[in-house]
Amino acid sequence: MNIRFATFLAAIAAVAGCATAAPKVHSSVHRKLQSAGTVNLIVTLAETTESTLESFQEAAYVSRTARIQALKAKLEAAHIQAVAPVSNLLSQESASTDALFADYKTFWISNQVFIESATFDLVAKLMELPSVAEIREEALLTASKEVAEAADVQELVGQEWNIQRIGANKVWADGNIGQNVIVASIGSGVRYTHEALKSNFLGDFGWYEPKGNATKPYDVSGFGTHAMGIVAGSQGVGVAPGAKWSACKACNQLNCPESEILACSQFIMCPSNPQGTVTDCTKAPRVVHNAWYSAQNDFWFKPTVDAWEKVDIVSVFQAGDFGPSCGTVTSPGDYPNAITVGSIGNTNTLSTFGGKGPTVEKRVKPDLVAPGSRIRSATNTSDSEYMTKSGTSIAAAHVAGTVALLLSYQPDFSVSEVKVALYTTTDQTGISQTAASNLTCGGLPDGVWPNNQFGHGLVNALNLYEGFRPAP
Known part of the structure; x- marks a missing residue:
């Protein structure tokens, strides 16, 4: 077995043994990392958009445009707070000499993060974040x-x-x-x-x-x-x-x-x-x-x-x-x-x-x-x-x-x-x-x-x- 992949599996086991629930890592992530060394990820945050949408009062806004602007602002504000640990990790790693990913983009509409060409090491670090609920390979619809x-x-x-x-x-x-x-x-x-x-x-x-x-x-x-x-x-x-x-x-x-x-x-x-x-x-x-x-x-x-x-x-x-x-x-x-x-x-x-x-x-x-x-x-x-x-x-x-x-x-x-x-x-x-x-x-x-x-x-x-x- 690839030594780096074995280390990655050990990291999964270690995180799974913690009292805090580990984020779910889909099996396709493991397979892609083993075969290609990197994987495009969709990271879903533990904080969903559901509470923001449920608490949003549409009738409070006199126009549809005002309603759109208000909901967008609320989703963005909630997203900035929820995504902060992931964003901080990615910002820190982007300044490193050893690149652990190629690029990333965050999405306020679904409280998710896309990470391009993530490595074993980055996935292991993401797994340690309590704010992350799920890590899976990006789907091609x-x-x-x-x-x-x-x-x-x-x-x-x-x-x-x-x-x-x-x-x-x-x-x-x-x-x-x-x-x-x-x-x-x-x-x-x-x-x-x-x-x-x-x-x-x-x-x-x-x-x-x-x-x-x-x-x-x-x-x-x-x-x-x-x-x-x-x-x-x-x-x-x-x-x-x-x-x-x-x-x-x-x-x-x-x-x-x-x-x-x-x-x-x-x-x-x-x-x-x-x-x-x-x-x-x-x-x-x-x-x-x-x-x-x-x-x-x-x-x-x-x-x-x-x-x-x-x-x-x-x-x-x-x-x-x-x-x-x-x-x-x-x-x-x-x-x-x-x-x-x-x-x-x-x-x-x-x-x-x-x-x-x-x-x-x-x-x-x-x-x-x-x-x-x-x-x-x-x-x-x-x-x-x-x-x-x-x-x-x-x-x-x-x-x-x-x-x-x-x-x-x-x-x-x-x-x-x-x-x-x-x-x-x-x-x-x-x-x-x-x-x-x-x-x-x-x-x-x-x-x-x-x-x-x-x-x-x-x-x-x-x-x-x-x-x-x-x-x-």
């Missing part, structure tokens, strides 16, 4: 992706079938196109010069790339552009073409490092310039499309969802593309407070790939469904090209756009009110399973609402508008 098929741009005439299916075009006819609402995405980025997206990019404070230095949005895979086209694109492909959009790039073509998603989460709550040096909380979005997912029952992102909810940021997630079996909804879509979206095709049947409930904790999911099979939207290869893609993340983009339409005429709705509005105005007629599926998931047949295949039903922007638009 999966970027949303789907098989794309080229589409002739000349075919793109008028509104797409999916836009008509959810009634968004009929809401536009009454003058509501999502104006005065900011929508955002966390994913692979967005091609901001695309003809369907260039006119409503937010601009200043509308783009951030945690690990890059690009000052303008771009897209490495095409998925982010496609999804944002559905949320807010013009040319007949988007649900809320009058909304302004922003984006944070956390993903490459395959995965999304956990630290970059956390950095994007803070950007969403109070956006910064591309350099991250100046913030403007007035540019915080009202709804976020999350184009990534993790394994089931993985609650690492819940502190962020909880913080966003306190400042009326609606988070929309995919149900995952691991159907047709029951019990296949991915995280964060299996969170109790997530808006989780499954998929249907243009024949009104459930997409076979769509994740279904119940969750590991027996929760009914998804919450609703939307068009997600063979949907045409913008792509990243040129400013005028469109592609056809499928996936529950694409379905989720329809719901994010529908939320933008709702918030345009009901700007003061809380996240809870948005959910009630969405779930009570769905279309439950004419949607069905494919004949090959014929499943009853979690003991709930299709005729019981909500169920573990369609949730409350198919999102319907027109029903939503007719049910919740202000009285004349």
Whole structure:
């Protein structure tokens, strides 16, 4: 056995024998250190954000911006105090001639620390800190992706079938196109010069790339552009073409490092310039499309969802593309407070790939469904090209756009009110399973609402508008 690794294991045993409980070190940390000598860490502090969020009084602030600024300040203050022992250790070690790590970043939104290329010795020192609850290897979450098929741009005439299916075009006819609402995405980025997206990019404070230095949005895979086209694109492909959009790039073509998603989460709550040096909380979005997912029952992102909810940021997630079996909804879509979206095709049947409930904790999911099979939207290869893609993340983009339409005429709705509005105005007629599926998931047949295949039903922007638009 490597002598240094043996010393590290001895340190674990020594700390475990102390009266004070040792922080939990995940086995993947041990394996990575043994094979590579260093490991990227996520260090979770013993002091969570839960007490700060629970004690925060939203009603005490006259404006949403004031509420965001106040919550951010409270989270930052609590974080500075909680992270001090770790920060002091890292500052001390950074001045040493023997480098124990390459870089680090702290996150007030979740009370965590990312440490790049940590060594055996640093992990042993972190284990000695009572303020540290957990030490694990940084996760690489999966970027949303789907098989794309080229589409002739000349075919793109008028509104797409999916836009008509959810009634968004009929809401536009009454003058509501999502104006005065900011929508955002966390994913692979967005091609901001695309003809369907260039006119409503937010601009200043509308783009951030945690690990890059690009000052303008771009897209490495095409998925982010496609999804944002559905949320807010013009040319007949988007649900809320009058909304302004922003984006944070956390993903490459395959995965999304956990630290970059956390950095994007803070950007969403109070956006910064591309350099991250100046913030403007007035540019915080009202709804976020999350184009990534993790394994089931993985609650690492819940502190962020909880913080966003306190400042009326609606988070929309995919149900995952691991159907047709029951019990296949991915995280964060299996969170109790997530808006989780499954998929249907243009024949009104459930997409076979769509994740279904119940969750590991027996929760009914998804919450609703939307068009997600063979949907045409913008792509990243040129400013005028469109592609056809499928996936529950694409379905989720329809719901994010529908939320933008709702918030345009009901700007003061809380996240809870948005959910009630969405779930009570769905279309439950004419949607069905494919004949090959014929499943009853979690003991709930299709005729019981909500169920573990369609949730409350198919999102319907027109029903939503007719049910919740202000009285004349």
